[in-house]
Amino acid sequence: MAFQLDKLLRPHISKIKPYSSARDEYSGKVGVFLDANENPYGSLTGEDFNRYPDPYQQDIKDKLAPIKGVKPEQIFLGNGSDEAIDLLMRAFCIPGKDNIILLPPTYGMYEVSASINDIAIKRVNLTEDFQLRVKDILEMEDEHSKILFICSPNNPSGNKMDREAMREIISKFNGLVVVDEAYIDFSDEPSFITELYKYPNLLVMQTFSKAWGLANLRIGMAFASKEIVQILNLIKPPYNISGLTQKKVLASLDKVEEIEKLVKNILIERTYLEEELNRLHFVLHIFPSHANFLLVRMNEARKVYEYLIHDMIIVRDRSKVVLCEDCLRISVGTREENELLIQALENYEPILKNQ
Ligand SMILES: *Cc1c(COP(=O)(O)O)cnc(C)c1O
Numbered sequence: 001m002a003f004q005l006d007k008l009l010r011p012h013i014s015k016i017k018p019y020s021s022a023r024d025e026y027s028g029k030v031g032v033f034l035d036a037n038e039n040p041y042g043s044l045t046g047e048d049f050n051r052y053p054d055p056y057q058q059d060i061k062d063k064l065a066p067i068k069g070v071k072p073e074q075i076f077l078g079n080g081s082d083e084a085i086d087l088l089m090r091a092f093c094i095p096g097k098d099n100i101i102l103l104p105p106t107y108g109m110y111e112v113s114a115s116i117n118d119i120a121i122k123r124v125n126l127t128e129d130f131q132l133r134v135k136d137i138l139e140m141e142d143e144h145s146k147i148l149f150i151c152s153p154n155n156p157s158g159n160k161m162d163r164e165a166m167r168e169i170i171s172k173f174n175g176l177v178v179v180d181e182a183y184i185d186f187s188d189e190p191s192f193i194t195e196l197y198k199y200p201n202l203l204v205m206q207t208f209s210k211a212w213g214l215a216n217l218r219i220g221m222a223f224a225s226k227e228i229v230q231i232l233n234l235i236k237p238p239y240n241i242s243g244l245t246q247k248k249v250l251a252s253l254d255k256v257e258e259i260e261k262l263v264k265n266i267l268i269e270r271t272y273l274e275e276e277l278n279r280l281h282f283v284l285h286i287f288p289s290h291a292n293f294l295l296v297r298m299n300e301a302r303k304v305y306e307y308l309i310h311d312m313i314i315v316r317d318r319s320k321v322v323l324c325e326d327c328l329r330i331s332v333g334t335r336e337e338n339e340l341l342i343q344a345l346e347n348y349e350p351i352l353k354n355q
Contacts, residue, residue, distance in 0.1 A: 082218030185211030
């Protein structure tokens with residue numbers, strides 16, 4: 001059955017008239033702004049923050065589009081990817097009736113957002129090596145399954161998903177497939193953005209929070225058909241990306257090459273960390289990573305976690321997460337930070353032996 005976006009959309013959404021901001025109603029050149037009840041004198045910050053920002057972040061989209069190989073109308077920008085996740089659920093899932101499909105272990109926000117919106121969750125665990133169970137996933141779909149989330153490279157396992165398996169799922173799933181590529185900049189795998197033209201039910205998410213080093217500013221990207229982007233724009237809060245954020249992101253987009261250098265450096269550090277961790281006797285397995293973190297299985301991970309906290313080093317304890325028994329998730333730091341971690345773990349080894 002061919003994908004029909006209007007069938008997937010919650011019926012009441014198509015009837016919504018968007019909030020029309022002062023700046024929406026007139027977009028020509030103006031000298032005097034008396035339309036939005038702003039403070040005409042400016043702010044006390046020394047910068048011009050008194051005017052409302054561009055609700056559709058057109059300058060960013062114009063600059064981002066050629067970098068990503070899409071049209072500006074195919075880009076949605078959210079207050080973090082987390083906003084896009086929430087908006088997608090509100091657009092497509094009827095509370096108390098519809099469901100989404102998650103593939104644990106995976107990113108926690110999908111479940112949080114679904115729970116807030118009273119949307120049921122169906123789960124199909126990944127395999128032991130964190131790959132997709134294609135048949136089981138497709139069999140899990142029912143008439144109320146509206147969105148399937150595939151995270152690749154996956155958090156917390158760090159691996160990329162098999163591309164052919166992803167293609168098969170996207171082409172056979174009747175709802176929307178969200179491919180979350182928050183960590184794609186750390187992988188040698190090309191983005192699924194290049195395949196958007198093939199799949200009308202595909203949405204690819206990326207973020208400025210990881211490789212771009214802008215987690216504090218809160219800005220995430222979604223790439224999809226212009227029809228899907230229009231729906232997200234319709235239901236988003238009008239000024240979801242602050243002017244300050246827009247300014248900083250715009251400046252960053254002029255420095256793509258420098259970001260690529262930073263990413264290369266993180267990859268060098270990832271290899272360093274992996275080699276050093278491998279020498280520790282209590283480390284059992286390091287999962288191959290396409291991200292800026294390592295999932296590491298070790299003897300009594302929880303104890304190691306607590307020992308590290310005592311040493312004022314914080315990593316993520318994933319030992320209670322399905323398929324991640326006795327695993328810690330460790331972000332790749334600077335060389336100095338990584339050395340401190342390794343040193344602490346080397347000191348821990350004799351303690352472990354003497355227990
Ligand atoms: C970090 C992360 C994000 C980014 O979220 P933001 O809200 O953009 O900071 C999205 N998805 C996954 C899987 C992540 O790990």
